Amino acid sequence: MTLWGSNNKDHDEQPNGDDTNMARSSEDRPTERDRLLPEQNNRRSDGYLDPDDPAVSPYNLFAVRAARGFTVLVLAISFIWWVLLFVSIFISPPGLHTRGSGFTDFAFTTLTTGLLLLSLLFFSAPSLAMRVCQSTIAVLLLVDLIIIVAVPRIRAEEGPPGIASVTWTTLMAGWCVFTDRLVAWGKKEEEERLTGRPETRRTLKQWLAVLAATIFLVIYIIITILITATLVLRSRDASLQPEGQRxxxxxxxxxxxxxxxxxxxxxxxxxxxxxxxxxxxxxxxxxxxxxxxxxxxxxxxxxxxxxxxxxxxxxxxxxxxxxxxxxxxxxxxxxxxxxxxxxxxxxxxxxxxxxxxxxxxxxxxxxxxxxxxxxxxxxxxxxxxxxxxxxxxxxxxxxxxxxxxxxxxxxxxxxxxxxxxxxxxxxxxxxxxxxxxxxxxxxxxxxxxxxxxxxxxxxxxxxxxxxxxxxxxxxxxxxxxxxxxxxxxxxxxxxxxxxxxxxxxxxxxxxxxxxxxxxxxxxxxxxxxxxxxxxxxxxxxx
CATH class of the missing domain: 3.40.50.1820 (Alpha/Beta hydrolase fold, catalytic domain)
Structure with a gap:
């Protein structure tokens, strides 16, 4: 009897298995700040990870992953719009005919696609140089939008497709500036959390990525400057009045x-x-x-x-x-x-x-x-x-x-x-x-x-x-x-x-x-x- 009672007592003192599993699963449930890779012998003596550890990544943050996914989405939308404008050069679908050439809205959409693609290629390597270049492009595009909307003749020639294209390009240039800043913030946050300090050095591969992105963006700046100068000339030419009527x-x-x-x-x-x-x-x-x-x-x-x-x-x-x-x-x-x-x-x-x-x-x-x-x-x-x-x-x-x-x-x-x-x-x-x-x-x-x-x-x-x-x-x-x-x-x-x-x-x-x-x-x-x-x-x- 004593043995049975003892065993029963021991049994009664054991916690319920389901409760234990629920408590353990609640405590072990991962969050966005948990490690994505299994524990390895790469922690320093102070408990922080090495800066070169793959787990130190801005992609750990949901906001960064969401921004990248949204960039992929708008790139797909821009590509579809690019295809429609390309087709309209040869066969004008209803609503896509422009009284101007149809090449200007196509140029803006091509620039949009290039900016978004470049942002995705160098998404995890943000830099101040990229943000400065992207901001310059965004300002120039805003000037282009103002010229197109403000000059009646150009506004009539470009029509809704042209105005929509330059507006979309301006917004996407601003979005690229925002995402680069967001990734830079996320990178700093994760470095402070996992390594104890923000990383200031870059590897050779990272420097080459920044250099390549900056070169492409400088080319985009030159293209945008030329488009802006051409629009200025077109606004000047629009003031020339013809004999007769239209x-x-x-x-x-x-x-x-x-x-x-x-x-x-x-x-x-x-x-x-x-x-x-x-x-x-x-x-x-x-x-x-x-x-x-x-x-x-x-x-x-x-x-x-x-x-x-x-x-x-x-x-x-x-x-x-x-x-x-x-x-x-x-x-x-x-x-x-x-x-x-x-x-x-x-x-x-x-x-x-x-x-x-x-x-x-x-x-x-x-x-x-x-x-x-x-x-x-x-x-x-x-x-x-x-x-x-x-x-x-x-x-x-x-x-x-x-x-x-x-x-x-x-x-x-x-x-x-x-x-x-x-x-x-x-x-x-x-x-x-x-x-x-x-x-x-x-x-x-x-x-x-x-x-x-x-x-x-x-x-x-x-x-x-x-x-x-x-x-x-x-x-x-x-x-x-x-x-x-x-x-x-x-x-x-x-x-x-x-x-x-x-x-x-x-x-x-x-x-x-x-x-x-x-x-x-x-x-x-x-x-x-x-x-x-x-x-x-x-x-x-x-």
């Missing part, structure tokens, strides 16, 4: 510029049953104000013509970029829309050069009752649409467009070559702007598909009795048999050829030589007289 086309998606010089036919020919034709100019491969308009103005001053109108295709000079894809036929429709809004009813004599001749021919076929004459100046042969649409040319245009927000040549031209607003908007530096590069890229993308089909159709419906003048470059026809053959084919667009001249020593832009300008003005005068004899044309007839 008209909304394609259901108000973008605007094109149209201007007319001289008295309207209704006011200058009240007593004439036959209205005087208006010369309608179409540019070649550069904005028309840079070249052909000067010649037309001289012809108007000389009395050769009574009136002329000119416009800018989408992406040229003062006209906005159109959504992608955009063909020559779409440009012709834009021109017809703008003329209707301006109250210009014709009749028109179309004067065009280079690639613009493709647009004019399509316009003529679609509006043949309003066209009383056609003058082609070294027109682009249809066979050369394959060169306009070549993949190599398209890639180069895209590459130049991608770097166009940096504006290196525009900045150097403004600082050292005395380039003016006029030079950048429609002059010698116009081909460095993202808008014109985007327009040429659009021409490239559809040259062998939509545009080729449109120009082929225009041959079938072009009225055969329309007076036609062709003036060709002697240099280009002598250089290429295919080009010369294309000039001869152009003389057969209609059956009423007034004249065909090949101007010796004249370049593709024939009007750049005195002989070219003289021949062009003489033939235009003959075309005006021939057009006046067209009996079936009436103002307003459609």
């Amino acid at each position: 008209y909304s086309v394609d259901d108000g998606k973008y605007k094109v510029h149209l201007a007319c010089i001289g008295d309207s036919p209704s006011s200058s020919n009240k007593n004439s049953s036959t209205p005087t034709a208006t010369i309608l100019l179409e540019s070649a491969e550069m904005p028309l104000e840079y070249d052909l308009e000067h010649w037309a103005y001289a012809a108007w001053n000389n009395g050769t013509i009574d009136r002329y109108c000119y416009w800018d295709r989408p992406g040229y000079a003062w006209s906005d970029n159109a959504p992608s894809p955009h063909s020559a036929g779409m440009s012709a429709d834009n021109l017809a829309d703008a003329l209707a809004q301006a109250g210009e009813q014709g009749p028109f004599i179309l004067v065009s050069a280079g690639y613009g001749s493709i647009v004019s021919r399509i316009f003529s076929s679609r509006n043949y009752k309003k066209v009383s004459g056609i003058m082609l100046i070294d027109p682009l042969p249809e066979s050369h649409l394959s060169q306009i649409g070549s993949p190599t040319r398209g890639f180069l245009l895209w590459a130049y467009g991608i770097i166009s927000p940096l504006g290196i040549r525009r900045i150097l031209g403004a600082l050292f070559a005395g380039r003016t607003r006029e030079d950048r908007v429609y002059g010698v530096d116009a081909d460095q702007t993202g808008k014109l590069l985007k327009a040429k890229l659009q021409e490239n993308l559809v040259a062998q598909s939509l545009t080729k089909s449109e120009i082929s159709t225009s041959r079938s419906i072009q009225t055969p009795d329309t007076p036609l003048v062709v003036v060709s470059s002697g240099i280009e026809t002598g250089r290429s048999e295919d080009w010369g053959r294309g000039q001869k084919e152009a003389t057969g667009i209609t059956e009423n050829l007034v004249s065909w001249d090949v101007v010796n020593k004249a370049p593709h832009f024939v009007w750049e030589t005195l002989a070219g300008r003289t021949v062009m003005e003489k033939r235009l005068g003959q075309l005006v007289k021939a057009a006046a004899k067209m009996p079936t044309l009436h103002v307003g007839e459609s």
Whole structure:
């Protein structure tokens, strides 16, 4: 009995097993400050860990791990936005079309992706140099945001996608500064807790990481400075006002510029049953104000013509970029829309050069009752649409467009070559702007598909009795048999050829030589007289 009682007593004195396990599990439950690695013989005599111990890491803190996870999340969001903007350069999804080039918002998003990726690569190696560089970038981006929002023209060109991109980039630059500071704080906290003091030395690997991150960030600073300087130039250029007006086309998606010089036919020919034709100019491969308009103005001053109108295709000079894809036929429709809004009813004599001749021919076929004459100046042969649409040319245009927000040549031209607003908007530096590069890229993308089909159709419906003048470059026809053959084919667009001249020593832009300008003005005068004899044309007839 005593033995049984003793055993029972001993049993009664033992604590309940479940209670013991619960108490032990409560006491042993890990926290974020517990070691992540098993105990090893790496503690110093004072009980602290060696500074090189892997357990000494800012990742021990939940706040640091959460910041890294959030950085991965925003990097994924930025990459998705980057892909959408990349696609919109070639095919504009609904809501992502910008009236500007579409390269600026893409540049900001690329910068965002680079900053976040760099932050992740060197996340556990914070440094003061990185925070200073990131803060500098954030301030510059804030300036960019202010410029885009404050200047009405730039704000309209960049639109919601551009404003959203620069805002997101500014926020992410600030986030990178915050995370670097957070990791630096977490690193110090863990070093004090586990080693007894904050670590001031760095290993060679850590110094190399800091150096690499700083070099990349300095490059990002230079890129941001160039983008900011380009935006400053764009704000300066936005103050240059064009002749004429800008008209909304394609259901108000973008605007094109149209201007007319001289008295309207209704006011200058009240007593004439036959209205005087208006010369309608179409540019070649550069904005028309840079070249052909000067010649037309001289012809108007000389009395050769009574009136002329000119416009800018989408992406040229003062006209906005159109959504992608955009063909020559779409440009012709834009021109017809703008003329209707301006109250210009014709009749028109179309004067065009280079690639613009493709647009004019399509316009003529679609509006043949309003066209009383056609003058082609070294027109682009249809066979050369394959060169306009070549993949190599398209890639180069895209590459130049991608770097166009940096504006290196525009900045150097403004600082050292005395380039003016006029030079950048429609002059010698116009081909460095993202808008014109985007327009040429659009021409490239559809040259062998939509545009080729449109120009082929225009041959079938072009009225055969329309007076036609062709003036060709002697240099280009002598250089290429295919080009010369294309000039001869152009003389057969209609059956009423007034004249065909090949101007010796004249370049593709024939009007750049005195002989070219003289021949062009003489033939235009003959075309005006021939057009006046067209009996079936009436103002307003459609």
